[in-house]
Amino acid sequence: GYARVDHHRSLRTGLPEAVYAPGKTPDQCAALVGELLAVDGGPVLLSRADADQAAAALAHHPGATVTGDRHRLLAWRPAPTRPGRTVVVSAGTADLPVADECAATLTALGLPPARLTDVGVAGVHRLLVDVDVLVEADAVVVVAGMEGALASVVGGLAPGPVVAVPTSVGYGAALEGVTALLAMLSSCASGVTVVGIDNGFGAACAVSRLLGPGAGDGG
Amino acid sequence: GYARVDHHRSLRTGLPEAVYAPGKTPDQCAALVGELLAVDGGPVLLSRADADQAAAALAHHPGATVTGDRHRLLAWRPAPTRPGRTVVVSAGTADLPVADECAATLTALGLPPARLTDVGVAGVHRLLVDVDVLVEADAVVVVAGMEGALASVVGGLAPGPVVAVPTSVGYGAALEGVTALLAMLSSCASGVTVVGIDNGFGAACAVSRLLGPGAGDGG
Amino acid sequence: GYARVDHHRSLRTGLPEAVYAPGKTPDQCAALVGELLAVDGGPVLLSRADADQAAAALAHHPGATVTGDRHRLLAWRPAPTRPGRTVVVSAGTADLPVADECAATLTALGLPPARLTDVGVAGVHRLLVDVDVLVEADAVVVVAGMEGALASVVGGLAPGPVVAVPTSVGYGAALEGVTALLAMLSSCASGVTVVGIDNGFGAACAVSRLLGPGAGDGG
Amino acid sequence: GYARVDHHRSLRTGLPEAVYAPGKTPDQCAALVGELLAVDGGPVLLSRADADQAAAALAHHPGATVTGDRHRLLAWRPAPTRPGRTVVVSAGTADLPVADECAATLTALGLPPARLTDVGVAGVHRLLVDVDVLVEADAVVVVAGMEGALASVVGGLAPGPVVAVPTSVGYGAALEGVTALLAMLSSCASGVTVVGIDNGFGAACAVSRLLGPGAGDGG
Amino acid sequence: GYARVDHHRSLRTGLPEAVYAPGKTPDQCAALVGELLAVDGGPVLLSRADADQAAAALAHHPGATVTGDRHRLLAWRPAPTRPGRTVVVSAGTADLPVADECAATLTALGLPPARLTDVGVAGVHRLLVDVDVLVEADAVVVVAGMEGALASVVGGLAPGPVVAVPTSVGYGAALEGVTALLAMLSSCASGVTVVGIDNGFGAACAVSRLLGPGAGDGG
Amino acid sequence: GYARVDHHRSLRTGLPEAVYAPGKTPDQCAALVGELLAVDGGPVLLSRADADQAAAALAHHPGATVTGDRHRLLAWRPAPTRPGRTVVVSAGTADLPVADECAATLTALGLPPARLTDVGVAGVHRLLVDVDVLVEADAVVVVAGMEGALASVVGGLAPGPVVAVPTSVGYGAALEGVTALLAMLSSCASGVTVVGIDNGFGAACAVSRLLGPGAGDGG
Amino acid sequence: GYARVDHHRSLRTGLPEAVYAPGKTPDQCAALVGELLAVDGGPVLLSRADADQAAAALAHHPGATVTGDRHRLLAWRPAPTRPGRTVVVSAGTADLPVADECAATLTALGLPPARLTDVGVAGVHRLLVDVDVLVEADAVVVVAGMEGALASVVGGLAPGPVVAVPTSVGYGAALEGVTALLAMLSSCASGVTVVGIDNGFGAACAVSRLLGPGAGDGG
Amino acid sequence: GYARVDHHRSLRTGLPEAVYAPGKTPDQCAALVGELLAVDGGPVLLSRADADQAAAALAHHPGATVTGDRHRLLAWRPAPTRPGRTVVVSAGTADLPVADECAATLTALGLPPARLTDVGVAGVHRLLVDVDVLVEADAVVVVAGMEGALASVVGGLAPGPVVAVPTSVGYGAALEGVTALLAMLSSCASGVTVVGIDNGFGAACAVSRLLGPGAGDGG
Numbered sequence A, B, C, D, E, F, G, H: 001g002y003a004r005v006d007h008h009r010s011l012r013t014g015l016p017e018a019v020y021a022p023g024k025t026p027d028q029c030a031a032l033v034g035e036l037l038a039v040d041g042g043p044v045l046l047s048r049a050d051a052d053q054a055a056a057a058l059a060h061h062p063g064a065t066v067t068g069d070r071h072r073l074l075a076w077r078p079a080p081t082r083p084g085r086t087v088v089v090s091a092g093t094a095d096l097p098v099a100d101e102c103a104a105t106l107t108a109l110g111l112p113p114a115r116l117t118d119v120g121v122a123g124v125h126r127l128l129v130d131v132d133v134l135v136e137a138d139a140v141v142v143v144a145g146m147e148g149a150l151a152s153v154v155g156g157l158a159p160g161p162v163v164a165v166p167t168s169v170g171y172g173a174a175l176e177g178v179t180a181l182l183a184m185l186s187s188c189a190s191g192v193t194v195v196g197i198d199n200g201f202g203a204a205c206a207v208s209r210l211l212g213p214g215a216g217d218g219g
């Protein structure tokens, strides 16, 4: 095989088996997905696949759901839906690829989220009309670029766990996501946690960890 | 009063009412603690208090537990213990002040943690002997400075939520915690989330959010 | 004299004559203030003066108002109040020294501001109750550290000019104000402008510029 | 629709409704412009559109003015000219795309500016011959890359509000605009305010805020 | 000739003569290789060659071994194998191009390494099963991107020299290798040394230095 | 005990047992040294101890050699001298505390070094007169601040392993050692490796690793 | 015209009239060159021109000398040679485009330089054989990337003015020239001055300033 | 002796022998000065000396001139005045310590400068009244902090060599001199060269190099 696949990880940590496509050939992508599907168990993902990588993987392993375009995600053997009200909140249209990757990963993990989109804080009333969704959520993912202020506002409204994903959206002083990242880490709303820039996948994994193991991943 | 205290926050978000002492006079600290205690409810904390600030607050409001020295935390009206096995893992002796602040906050929130200390990854066998503690935890906080590698190793061993706290421990290329911060955000262990540098308090709040409301904070 | 004082500046730009105290001896401070008072005209300020600098300046030139403590400002010959509803909004208690310097400078310039303090975005309802103050203001200064999200929320609520002052409040990933600075510059609320870190004085000058010359400065 | 358009913003803040094209498909651009035009009111802008995005938007919604090339701006329903002498000052030829975006936005907002171009400070006499334009302006926007020194010189000559736009012009130590940004924020000319790198649009919005509502945006 | 080739270096420092291809024309590459081969002695390398550069060099100077694809290395006149158990450990699939450049350089220097691949610390058991390889090695090279934690774990297990190579693998907060670089420099495993980002070639040279001169380079 | 001492490390990696004093109380220092001395084996070090920490450790555990002042190092149970010609080269007077820490650690490890001091590259002849020392060395440590150029020159002259230690010497653009660090990592002399800023201790450990186990540490 | 050409600059400062091509259309380049040639006087340069820009300028204004490829420079009306022994020293092959731009500018200014190429400090003997050239020079330009150490060594050997040009040569920790820039600014050789990254043109202008006005530029 | 003093440097490079006091004991300062004075030749300097260091050096070696306070400079055996009109221009009062160190070094080197102080660009008329001094100078040093714009304006007015010294004056976004440094390196005035932050000494050495050897240093 191309790699020493860590077959025990999904058992140990309740996370999906995932292949990160960038830098791999279409053949490598297909082969790695095959190795993961050969083991019984939970969901298998191929993330950030371009058109060729996706086509190769689907040709060898049909039946995946395909989501997104710039951050294309393929999911085989999705987990059955498990309890847990999850929400993905995103600030602007340009944040959607990251938010969609997060939502698709959550769905594959059995945790299909509600969505609040285009609720950037420059028009805070847009968020406030949906405050009930935030208050009742078991986990909230906030996806925002530029100044990342949405994480602080959501963190003040939602009582449950809030995972913030800074995005590389913006130009100039947005510094390709570093500004949003630093801002989210410095949030005045206590108890907000942060993952890496554009890492919608990681935020979904964090939510999966905290909502506990589902049927699909060994629980 | 000195400040517009947000009396509704603990109800809304299950977090403690807390006063951050640095930059405030002893009198301001005492007065702000008093305003928070005047409202019925959960725990009230004074964090990072120096000796004078602590003395003033205790003189006006006796009965607090006092923890730590460099990051001194005072807690009034601690929450009753609630379900949830929490663990605070720390890398070296120098990370203890941050880890202790986290543990004291968790205790005040009704979630007294188990502790694994001095388990830096340069001697990974020290961590492996306690792997069961990690596997069975409902939430793990990892506190590490320097290169912050402990978060990745713990994230690979613990199946539940892992919150990483980078510390400013180290010198030179450790860049006062920025190195550990970036490393934790780039962790190859998916689903690890991160709070700000030295923010043991914030990590405890994140754990409180994900373990749900306890008796002490309105649940 | 110690310096080539730019006597024409207040005429040219409608700004106060100001001496920035740090790095000057008490004698130099007193002498420079004296040179500025020797010219007819508008307000004369001594900013960031420590106790000795302030005492020396007052001994030679009595009659100044003194504001603040960490950022002590002395003002001689304040301008008469001129039209213009100004507001200084600040996020937390620790931002007060910068907000106070800004307010004292505005007052000396004839533009005494309304104040909204302790309205950080983690409890956004605290700001919303005072939205009318923002809507009716002729100019708003927003003072915030940590993640600086307050600038975006205020920028979305206030229709008039909004000047944001990042502060060095916070620790770790707040990077001594750089995080708030970058966030404010990347604000999703269009048309918010920004001054340097902790520069409450500069924000007041910007407001003075945009509200036009007053009686006190040559207009 | 593709997005939760904030229809109330132009009423609330006197700003244009604007769509930022990068990262959107031509169809999305056209549709979003359509949603904004469907509401009565002021100017509607499409900024940073490439040729395809512009063509799609114009095909569905004819009648826009089109300005610029690298930072192409389309404007529908421009506001009638309103009082206010605005000036856009720029340092070099390479700064023109940003300066032009600013000028086109101001024009759409009813505030067509005078222009001073190619007045970089290495030949300061070029600026001094036009000092009257600066002295009489109600608002000045300064657009400069490299070391951004123009903002300080203009700030010392113009008595009214000065908004500085750092550009990403230059190479090497210009750090894609960060150097000009930091320099403008550190300007020794008090009361100069700054927007993000290359953000000519934001500077125009800032000017619109401070000159008050015009006929076109609800005033 | 195109350059003042330092013919004495291999004698002086036990290092290979190497041409770094990027920025050179195919003809320049071929000519420089020729100049180096014209001198008696040890191995001659052409590193980071693209397809055209490699073809030109091989056309003029046949007989090279060619390794890799993204970091293509050509080696003429490889050194005979000399004593020294070397190991190249790498974290993930994406780190392979750098690890392969290192291994190919070591092989050309007469030090063909054992390989441990795909042993990232999120599944630390993968590394532990091969701990004997680390314990018995005379020199270990660790190649890892993202958070670079592998260097610390290996540094704690291997008693001999450990050279760490940070890679630019990862996105967002991985900062194109800077995060791994800083982390490796801050390693809690004492005595780990570090080379530049993606510098697999340099790590091989470092190993060659410490294992002493071989038959091929003048020893 | 205060800490989970890693008693097996010296056996596993041929490194000294060391306590890093900063941030520990004198009592903690003494106790930790005691725990290490209680185990049979090689050298025990206390590094960066201030006067109080040194006094406490010596009072409880007499017999240590004490070296240096700003970076004071105490060594108990030094290893017998083992084969290996080591050299510590340093650039300027201000680099001596780091170079001395390195030399004292090497001495405790049984590898007392030759010293070349004050041989900064601005007077390269000072280094060239001692080139034989470099050519014959089994390992060279280069200690330099400011621009760190000494590492490249030494790396070109010495055929054996060269470990570079950037120091925080210099002001302004020296950026507290970051400039020297980056320069050393970018050295045009291939195969130079680097440790963290001011980390003379780490460089000595690296040398110990590569010269193999001595009598004092289990070999 | 496209720009407010500063016709007096060459008179005032003894510098060439120059057009920086990047970001301009071929037509703009030709027109700007024409405006400069229309004034009597010294050399006129077009720098960093691509093939189209060069062709357009030459078609309208024949007779220029053309130098280089990646940093192509066109020079009209070169100055007669004037007194002054100038030298351009460069470290590696990859630094040649910047060194060539510098040399071509010097030649156009009447100061054709001697050249020392490929004298990187990893083989310091290559530089020492030409030390006489350095000792007798009236001005030396040092061009180096990576760690930029060449500036310090040359600065210690040459008694006259030394201008250092950091280049963006290198990868990883070379940070696109920032490392060499910082190193040159921190040089232990006193009195070395520095220009911006890759700014061979600027270094030539600096040399022209210090060698005084020549026949071609008004002197 | 404490250090390997480079006795040949002043002969080789026309620079003063200088001891940089910070980090040395008073005794070391006195001894090093003594070693330098023991050799025949030019000026000997002790820079950045505190009161104790200065006293010790003067006690052992009377007769030095002492300049400045924060950057105290002692000079023995000053060079006779040599031809060359030098000027030191500085922006604000807070830049004076650096400007004074530069002027005192120039004086010791036989090049006593004219001074233009307090001519920051926010009041550009202050500089223009003295433009003749700049036009006739053989070398100009510009000392400025904050945004460093003064270097560009002076560079456009002075035809001769201009050496810029960024200072650490300013707060917040001035980044302790990094902002001024980057701005000066990016100056739109061609041919301005730059030395390190606060390095008034280095700028004087650069001027000495370009004005050629004087009687005092071997010429």
Ligand SMILES: Nc1ncnc2c1ncn2[C@@H]1O[C@H](COP(=O)(O)O)[C@@H](O)[C@H]1O
Pocket (backbone or CB within 6 Å): A003, A018, A019, A020, A021, A047, A048, A199, A201, A202, B188, B190, E092, E093, E094
């Ligand atoms: N979109 C993604 N973003 C971040 N990490 C990912 C992503 N997709 C997969 N991963 C992680 O990357 C690892 C797979 O890397 P590889 O072995 O190179 O395919 C898995 O452990 C995943 O946890």
Ligand SMILES: Nc1ncnc2c1ncn2[C@@H]1O[C@H](COP(=O)(O)O)[C@@H](O)[C@H]1O
Pocket (backbone or CB within 6 Å): C003, C018, C019, C020, C021, C047, C048, C199, C201, C202, D188, D190, H092, H093, H094
């Ligand atoms: N608190 C302050 N923050 C920033 N700038 C200030 C402050 N106080 C005064 N200034 C400016 O500093 C200049 C005075 O500097 P100086 O000539 O050194 O006293 C004046 O032009 C003021 O505009």
Ligand SMILES: Nc1ncnc2c1ncn2[C@@H]1O[C@H](COP(=O)(O)O)[C@@H](O)[C@H]1O
Pocket (backbone or CB within 6 Å): E003, E018, E019, E020, E021, E047, E048, E199, E201, E202, F188, F189, F190, G092, G093, G094
């Ligand atoms: N892949 C590589 N990475 C880093 N340095 C290299 C590499 N390949 C060759 N070199 C070095 O680059 C130098 C050759 O540069 P050049 O003279 O430009 O061909 C040699 O001294 C090698 O040590």
Ligand SMILES: Nc1ncnc2c1ncn2[C@@H]1O[C@H](COP(=O)(O)O)[C@@H](O)[C@H]1O
Pocket (backbone or CB within 6 Å): F092, F093, F094, G188, G189, G190, H003, H018, H019, H020, H021, H047, H048, H199, H201, H202
């Ligand atoms: N104020 C100063 N700033 C920068 N470099 C200095 C200064 N004073 C002396 N130096 C340089 O520092 C070196 C002396 O360093 P040291 O041998 O440590 O005393 C001399 O070569 C001087 O060129």
Ligand SMILES: [Mg+2]
Pocket (backbone or CB within 6 Å): A091, A092, A093, A118, D003, D004, D005
């Ligand atoms: Mg939107």
Ligand SMILES: [Mg+2]
Pocket (backbone or CB within 6 Å): B091, B092, B093, B118, F003, F004, F005
């Ligand atoms: Mg320990």
Ligand SMILES: [Mg+2]
Pocket (backbone or CB within 6 Å): B003, B004, B005, C091, C092, C093, C118
């Ligand atoms: Mg508060």
Ligand SMILES: [Mg+2]
Pocket (backbone or CB within 6 Å): D091, D092, D093, D118, G003, G004, G005
């Ligand atoms: Mg121009």
Ligand SMILES: [Mg+2]
Pocket (backbone or CB within 6 Å): A003, A004, A005, E092, E093, E118
């Ligand atoms: Mg893998």
Ligand SMILES: [Mg+2]
Pocket (backbone or CB within 6 Å): F091, F092, F093, F118, H003, H004, H005
């Ligand atoms: Mg010295």
Ligand SMILES: [Mg+2]
Pocket (backbone or CB within 6 Å): E003, E004, E005, G092, G093, G118
């Ligand atoms: Mg070469």
Ligand SMILES: [Mg+2]
Pocket (backbone or CB within 6 Å): C003, C004, C005, H091, H092, H093, H118
């Ligand atoms: Mg002044």
